[in-house]
Amino acid sequence: MTKAIVITSGKGGVGKTNISVNIAVELARRQYRTCLFDADLGLANVNLLFGLHPEKTIDDLLFEDAPLEQILIKTDLGVDIVPGSSGVEQIANLDSAQLGSLVERFAAFSGYDFFLIDTASGISRGVISFCLSAKETILVLTAEATSLADAYSVLKVLSLNNYQGTVKVLVNRCSSIPQAKKTYLHFKAVADKHLKIDVAPGGAVLFDPLLAKAVSLQYPAVALYPESVFSQCIRALVSNLVRTEEGPEQSDNDGFWTRYAHFVSSSLILPGEDRPTPRKGSVAEAGSGDKSLASQATATAENEESSEKHDVAVGECEPCGGLLTVGRIPGPAPIYSHLLELESYGELTVDEMQRIISHDPALLGRLLEAYHCVRLPKEEGAFHVEHIFQELGEETVRRFLVTTATDNLLQAEVVEDFMATNELWAHSCRCGLMSEALARLIDYPFPEEAYIAGLLHDIGRMALQSRFSKMYSDCPPHAHTEEAFLAEREVVGMTHAELGAEILAGWGLNSFIVDAARYHAETSERIATALDMTRLVCLAHMLCSPLEEKVTKAVEEAREIFKLSAAQVFISMQTVSQDLLRLATTYSIPRRQDADIEGACQKLRQYRRQAVEFTTLQGWLPAPSQSGNLGEEVRAICRGLHLLFGLSRVICLFPDQRHRQLRAEGYPLCYGHDFIENVSFMTASSESRIVDAYHNVRFSVLSASALRAMADKQLLRLMDAEMLLCVPMHSGGAGCGIIVCAIHAKDCEHYQLLRKKLEMFAARAVARLAFC
Structure with a gap:
């Protein structure tokens, strides 16, 4: 099934067509059948970036009945191109019969995996119709104020026309990842404040002077300069596109063109065009009988539009909308680092994924939102993490987790937020463990659900703290003072407990968990007559406080409400503390008393490097094509080793069917x-x-003096090497091949330092080899 993606921009000159062309080339390099439609009206220039000059264009297809194969250009890079022209604009003038014929003709494009549409810039009817037809639109912008304002105009028109897809914002020509992040977050904050439209990160492309050189040579940069910064950014971007290819949002080709034919010929809300007839009771209709009201509404709309443009261009808005957006709730960077490391070595099993999800309220929240969107309505019942896997599927969850972890680590840069997030995580986990322990003591029938309720009880605080960190700078997670509640009400109109209940209800969780979050900060007198789940979480929250008087009161309440002895409670508290310490050790999350600013800065830099390296690795060794061609997979392995590690003399050895020999x-x-x-x-x-390294899955650097077997010595001479670098490929601890590289003795220490990265590379290679 073909996935249609529209690539557009609000302003010309932001690099949209270069992005489109290079995405198409990278997709084709990964063996995806790709077609690029140049829909840039009279400024069609996709062919120029390939150094091509088409004899026929889409005009000939639409108005001269030329067959599709006559206008389609097949490039030497594997990308097929539909040359554009001003004829695209004339589609809006076709009658219904001609539009029907058009849809039928374009149905022939269904043989592709990806169909990319490079539109014109701006908000013309043709551009907006393309965007409304696609379930995924990439909006290219830069950090310049004019680019941001024009991109926002595109978003606004799409919102006014009730766009049902996702707009992925791609920040181009940025000087650094932090600048790209800041630009995106500011743009999204304004969109969340003023518009009702789904905006998500589409990636960042750093400025690279080699791109201009590639344009002058009329050849795509990813093919001409594969090691350039620009090419690495494109590979990371394409890896994200490919990871979501099989998701529930995948669009079909026929459906796309049918929707386009509908939108391009229907009444759309566009600047400069007459609006559709107003509904009865609307402001426009009221204006016909009450001119003062109409004038007031018009003035208000103009003021709002002026305010929006000021917000997006100047950046002086205070982002206070969209608090229910799960993407704004950060999780601990060490957990995401742990997750990426497991995935890098091919060890992110279903059990590991479930364990990580159940230990991080932010990650669980992100998945709960996706789970709620796709599951069928059901009666309320106990919730388990396994339900998410049953509804979404293992691979969808895996892609979701990896993408989330990568994005969060790339964006981690504020030390204070890093430390506050870790502290809030520790409090949430402790409360979850304590809730479950109390539930088991009183024989509550759903102790696992009590854990979930405790883990998520402070999700409202997490959402607010990610947006208004200064408000909580002197307020630890366990502190729920009247002053803190007043500050929350002043800023967002509700307490974090009330907000948390709204979030959990929006995720479709049952009323027991929702109420536990809503009332977790209430006094013991108020929850004395509440249901058990609410009382369990409230008491657990009190017992997790470092304040001795609060804990003492909670122990008394546990005795009065649940008839638990002080000894039972204190033993449970001790067990919970030990369990939390084990979790923190597993994920390398520092305790509050051990945290320091300098150490946190170093950790953040380390996590960002890990995410960049992981993304780069994904780019050079993307998901397997399932072609079953071992030679092509070996080619990909050798190319990746050369480009990433400078290893050009490489031999790959694999066992035969009887595992009697390792053959090159x-x-x-x-x-x-x-x-x-x-x-x-x-x-x-x-x-x-070499065989020993294969059997024992041992990374080895072998000098000539260490070799005893004649075959080892012969290979050393054949490869004209001073030393042999052996990187085993294994799955589940069992060897499935070994990579042998020739190196110089002077480089031995260098490659020893790269051991971890090389092992990660080999693990990624194993995933590709699974289909051979």
């Missing part, structure tokens, strides 16, 4: 193509250090 595999004109057919090792050999 290659591809046409690969390194060693003249001798690899004769390279093999007996797996039963006890002398070969």
Whole structure:
């Protein structure tokens, strides 16, 4: 099924067409059948970036009955191009029969995996019709005020026309990732404040002077300069597109063109065009009988529009809308780092995913929102994390977690937020564990659900703290003073407990969990007659306080309400503290007393590097094409090792079907193509250090003096090497191949330092080899 993606911009000159062309080339490089439609009206220039000059354009298809194959340009990079022209604009003038014929003709494009539409800039009928037809639109902008204002105009028109898809904002030509993040967050904050439209991050492309050189040479940069900064950014962007390819939002080609034919010929709300007939009772209709009211409404609308443009261009708005957006709730960076490390080594199993999700309220919240969107209405019942996997599927959850972890680590930069998030995580986990422990003591029938309720009880505080961190700078998670509640009401009109209840209800959680969040900060007198779940979470919250008088009061309440002895409660508190310490140790989350600013800064830099390296690795070794061609997979492995690590003399060894030999595999004109057919090792050999590294899954750097087996020494000579670098490929602890690289002795220490990255690369390679 074809996935249609529209790429647009509010302002010309922001690099939209370069982005479109290079995304298409990268998709084709990954063996996705890709077609790029140049819908840039009279300024169609996609062909120029390929150095091509089409004889026919879409005009010939629409108005001269030319067959599709005559206008389609097949490039040497695997991308098919539909050349554009001013004829695109004339589609709006076709009658219903001609539009029907058009849809039928474009249905022929269904043989592609990706169909990209590079639109014109601005908010013309043609551009907006393309965007409204797609379930995914990439909006390209830069940090310049004019670009932001024009991009916002596109969002506004889409919102006015009730756009049902997702707009992914791509920040182009930025000087750094932090600048891109700041630009995106500011733009999204204004959109959330004024518009009703789904906005998500689409990625960042850093400024690279090599791009201008590629344009002058009329060849895509990702093909001409694959190691450039621009190319790495494009690969990361495409990896995200590919990861969501099989998700529930995938669009079909026929449906896209049917929707386009509808929108381009229907009444749309567009600047400069007559508005549709107003509904009865609307402001416009009221204006016909009450001119003062109409004038007032018009003036108000103009003021609002002026305010919006000022907000988006100047950046002086205070983002106070969209508090229910889960994407605004951060989780602990160490957990995301742990998650990426498991995925890098191919060890992110279903059990590990469930464990991580159940330990992080922010991550659980993100998935709950997605789970609520797709599940069928059901009667209220106990919630379990397993339900998410049943509804969304293992691979969807995996892609969701990896994307979330990568995005959060790339954006982590404020030390104070990092430390506050860790502290809030510790409080939430402690409360969840305490709620479950109390539930088991009183034989509550759903102790696991009590844990979830305790874990999520402060989700409102997490949402507010991510937006208004200064308000909580001197207010730890356990502190619920009247002054704090008053401050929350003044800022957002409700307390964090009330906000948390709204969020949880919006995620479709049952009323027991919702009420536990709503009343967790109430006094013990008020919750004395509440249902057990509410009382459990409220008492757990009190017992998690570092204030001795609060804990003492909670112990007394536990005795009066649940008939629990002080000994039972204190033993449970001690067990919970030990469990929390184990969790913090597993994820390397520092305790509050151990945290320091300098250490936190170093950790954040380390996490960002990890995310960048992971994204780069995903770019060079993307998801397997499932072609089953071992030679092509070996080609991808060798290319990645050369580009990422500078290793050009590489041999890949794989076991035969009986696991008696390790045999070298290659591809046409690969390194060693003249001798690899004769390279093999007996797996039963006890002398070969290469076989030993394969069997024991051991990263090894072998010098000539360390080699004993004749086959090892012969390979050393064949590869003209001073030393052999052996990187095993394994799955579940069992070897499935080994990569042998020739290196110089002087580089031995360098590659020892790269051991972890090389092992991650090998683990990624194993995922590709699973289909061979």
